[in-house]
Amino acid sequence: MQPSNAGDVSYDDPWYDALASGWGESPRAAGVPSARREQDTVPAADVYLEVQRSAAFQEVRSRYRRFVVPGVVIFFAWYVAYLVTATTAPGLMARPVAGAVNLGMLAGLGQFLTTFLLTWAYVRHARLRRDRAALQLRWDTQELARGRGGAS
Amino acid sequence: MTADHQTTALVLFSVFVAVTLGITTWVSRHRQGSAEEFYAGGRLFSPMENGFAIAGDYMSAASFLGISGLIVLVGYDGMLYSVGFLVAWLVVLFLVAELVRNCGRFTLADVVAARMRERPVRIAAGTSSVTVSVLYLVAQMVGAGSLVALLLGGTGEAAQAWTVVGVGVLMVIYVSLGGMRATTWIQIVKAVLLLGGTVALTVLVLLRFHGDINRLLHTAAERSGHGDAFLAPGLSYGGDWTARLDVISLGLALVLGTAGLPHILSRFYTVPTARAARRSVVWSIGLIGGFYLMTIVLGFGAAAIIGPDAVRASHASGNTAVPLLALDLGGGAGTTGGTVLFAIVAAVAFATILAVVAGITLASSASVAHDLYASLRRRRGTPRSEVAVARVASVGIGLLAIALGLLARDLNVAFLVGLAFAVAASANLPVLLYSLFWRRFTTRGAVWSVYGGLVPAVVLVLLSPVVSGGPDSLFPGAGFQIFPLQNPGLVSIPLGFLAGWLGTVTSAEVPDEARHAETEVRSLTGAGAA
Numbered sequence: 001m002q003p004s005n006a007g008d009v010s011y012d013d014p015w016y017d018a019l020a021s022g023w024g025e026s027p028r029a030a031g032v033p034s035a036r037r038e039q040d041t042v043p044a045a046d047v048y049l050e051v052q053r054s055a056a057f058q059e060v061r062s063r064y065r066r067f068v069v070p071g072v073v074i075f076f077a078w079y080v081a082y083l084v085t086a087t088t089a090p091g092l093m094a095r096p097v098a099g100a101v102n103l104g105m106l107a108g109l110g111q112f113l114t115t116f117l118l119t120w121a122y123v124r125h126a127r128l129r130r131d132r133a134a135l136q137l138r139w140d141t142q143e144l145a146r147g148r149g150g151a152s
Numbered sequence: 153m154t155a156d157h158q159t160t161a162l163v164l165f166s167v168f169v170a171v172t173l174g175i176t177t178w179v180s181r182h183r184q185g186s187a188e189e190f191y192a193g194g195r196l197f198s199p200m201e202n203g204f205a206i207a208g209d210y211m212s213a214a215s216f217l218g219i220s221g222l223i224v225l226v227g228y229d230g231m232l233y234s235v236g237f238l239v240a241w242l243v244v245l246f247l248v249a250e251l252v253r254n255c256g257r258f259t260l261a262d263v264v265a266a267r268m269r270e271r272p273v274r275i276a277a278g279t280s281s282v283t284v285s286v287l288y289l290v291a292q293m294v295g296a297g298s299l300v301a302l303l304l305g306g307t308g309e310a311a312q313a314w315t316v317v318g319v320g321v322l323m324v325i326y327v328s329l330g331g332m333r334a335t336t337w338i339q340i341v342k343a344v345l346l347l348g349g350t351v352a353l354t355v356l357v358l359l360r361f362h363g364d365i366n367r368l369l370h371t372a373a374e375r376s377g378h379g380d381a382f383l384a385p386g387l388s389y390g391g392d393w394t395a396r397l398d399v400i401s402l403g404l405a406l407v408l409g410t411a412g413l414p415h416i417l418s419r420f421y422t423v424p425t426a427r428a429a430r431r432s433v434v435w436s437i438g439l440i441g442g443f444y445l446m447t448i449v450l451g452f453g454a455a456a457i458i459g460p461d462a463v464r465a466s467h468a469s470g471n472t473a474v475p476l477l478a479l480d481l482g483g484g485a486g487t488t489g490g491t492v493l494f495a496i497v498a499a500v501a502f503a504t505i506l507a508v509v510a511g512i513t514l515a516s517s518a519s520v521a522h523d524l525y526a527s528l529r530r531r532r533g534t535p536r537s538e539v540a541v542a543r544v545a546s547v548g549i550g551l552l553a554i555a556l557g558l559l560a561r562d563l564n565v566a567f568l569v570g571l572a573f574a575v576a577a578s579a580n581l582p583v584l585l586y587s588l589f590w591r592r593f594t595t596r597g598a599v600w601s602v603y604g605g606l607v608p609a610v611v612l613v614l615l616s617p618v619v620s621g622g623p624d625s626l627f628p629g630a631g632f633q634i635f636p637l638q639n640p641g642l643v644s645i646p647l648g649f650l651a652g653w654l655g656t657v658t659s660a661e662v663p664d665e666a667r668h669a670e671t672e673v674r675s676l677t678g679a680g681a682a
Contacts, residue, residue, distance in 0.1 A: 046666070048666060048669040048670040048673045048674075049665065049666055049669045051669070051673045051677075051679075052669035052672055052673050057673060057676070057677070060676055060677070061672070061676055064676060068246045068247065071242075071246055072242075072243070072246055072247065075239065075242050076243075076407075079235075079236075079239045079403075079407060080404075082235070083232065083236075083399070083400055083403040083404075084400060086228075086232060086385040086386075086399075087385065087389065087396040087397075087399050087400055088396060090384055090385045090386030091384075093228075093384050093385050093386075094380065094381065094383075094384030094385075094386075096380070099366040099369075099370075100365075100366050100369035100370045100373065100380075100383060101366070101369070102380075102383055102384055104228055104383070104384050104385055105228075105369075105383065108228075108231050108232075108235055108448075111235045111238070111239055112235070112238060112441055112444075112445060115238055115239055115241070115242055115437065115441060116437070116438075116441060118242055119241075119242070119245060119433075119434055119437050122245060122246060123430065123431075123434055126250075126430060131427065134676060134677045134678065135677075135678075137673075137676075137677040137679065138677040138678045138679045141673060141677060141679035141680070142679055142680065145679075145680070
């Protein structure tokens, strides 16, 4: 990646904040006229509101939340249950299952297993249900922002 | 340990240092000095590279030596930590990685500041990030010092002190000259070495027992002297309710803290897209999960092969279990195989510490330059390049870490890593989740949630038995322990969330709809991502 590239991208981006930016690092970035930046910012904000209210975005958001919220509840509850059982009921965890393996061992390995399974499920869900729509929205948003700002 | 071990270990370790310095020089040869380059390595790492680097950033010597050692001494209870360290990654994957990649540029504060008044939020988030990093860093530095004493037999004060200084100087060189690109490659190299070493030892342990896990566990239980109780939870805390709550507190801190660790968050900025961030987390979950499964085998293996008594005789908290196991698996003391394997483990442990401290130093220098200095500098002063400030900050943090590492050299600092996770979970995670998911969240809520988690976490530790009152305390002489738990997470994490909610509902500020829309749309679609 060329150094000039980074400068250009951030220049177009209304999100690019004066305080957060690489202040003083590139004279070109610092030399952007401020009037123009303000002009960009106001309509660009509307673009995001407009996109947020669009059906397409709401669909992506609800798909994400419908997967993530139950997912988090499940693994967190399962982990806390494991932790609390291990500390408050060691006797239960010591119950033998097969040979040297007891309930505690199985629960511990179960935590590993569910972590791997949920990882797989999340990635699959994101790939099949979110990625395409999110990418489309990304392009639409950027097209809209460009049209409004009149830049480039 | 004999001179043979020492020489081989030193040679191997010097090779690692030489290779990493080579990487740093190679990388800084064509560096461009932009902030993007310094903090995020140009954002061009592949998911696999970043996944290895995340694993290298996360798997510390404390987990390599510490968890196995703990399993040797207290059996099953050691396993609770490996489970916590792994499950934490689901929080990162589900709630944080992709959204942070889409919304932020270099630090945690970027994500929050995008919706809020920038200055107070940056100062708050920057302060808590630096606090987490410094706590973690000091633990690693002191650990490096005692590792030298343990592994190379240089129990002398001088050897420990020079190790702390050496580690500090190396990490400053890596970070200030090589930035994120060099740090990432060092972490990748370290992750490969650590995983290679762990796989080799695990295979040798399993071969020793002809793949019979059942016999391995039975032997471990017999040699431990505790019988089957060794394979079940409870040995380390028994019937003591304070100790039980402490385990729960630490468990919560581990699971919720990982997603707030600044050096982990900064890793997501090194890949080009949110999808790449997701895929790098998947890589790292695979690597980290495999690693922690193997440390469990190594722990029970060491208990079965070496026995807890021999380990305890060598080091009270069991940190030498894996090196001793390596010595035995290679053929025993005095054999070439044993010497080589022992030296490899020692060198890998050093490499582990170096890679971790480099990652933390880089993340905290980003917080200092990008958040704190940017918000606090005087406007009329001549603006200096942000990267120059970050380089200076990394030197400053290095010096601070060396100084604190030397001061704390003889203190029992085992609680520091748990504390770093607790602060990350109480101060960083609430503000991050609220900013990403709560429409009504305001600037006051953000500031309160950071300080409302940070201050209780630190104060509770100061008032806990780790600082005063007990025989293992920092100041055994003093007695101002009021709070019974060693880890504050159980109290401070809910307080952080509560403070954020309270600050929001009490503030008159009207939440900025447009900027919330911007955060939400950006976080889920990646529009306008840096």
